[in-house]
Amino acid sequence: MKDTNTETKPDKVGTTEAAFLLNISTARLRLLLRQGRLKGAEKVKRLWVIPLNAWGMPEITPGRRGPEGTWNKRFRTGNTFIHVLRREIDHNRDHGTSFPAISVKQGDRNDRCHEVEILGNCKIVYRPHKPNRSQAGGARLWIETEPDVEIIRKFFLDVELEEDKPQEFG
Secondary structure (H helix, E strand, O other): OEOOOOOOOOOEEOHHHHHHHHOOOHHHHHHHHHOOOEOOOEEEOOEEEEEOOOOOOOOEOOOOOOOOOOOOOOOOOOOEEEEEOHHHHHHHHHHOOOOOOEEEEEOOEEEEEOEEEEEOOEEEEEOOOOOEOOOOOOEOEEEEEOOOOEEEEEOOOOOOOOOOOOOOOO
């Protein structure tokens, strides 16, 4: 399965995602909505629908007073983190299951899969005394890639691969 997260962007978002993109709290975003400062935002029943500009960001009109806003004005991107889920591996071994044991975290997405193909530069990071707190439990070992590196996630059926057959790589 090919990751198309960066290729297809939505043209409208809700308040939570708009606040994340702008790097402000949802309370601040709701205040800007009440003041009518988000261009093209409209309320549909009880929910706000906020359009994105060509860069994938909500547009805010400048205020009349105070300092200039400090929110993000560009599309927010972040590195991709790939973790091997040791507890899932132990569970599969103990119960004869084959649940996905690899976690791929890109922005606010966190997908699990059986195999990951990284099409670009990456690095393996081991920090025994400074774990990565962005993951539950604080991972101490992970693979990290830049935002523009393509990640291909693969999933297997519930049947195990035959161990006696050689696996092809590449």
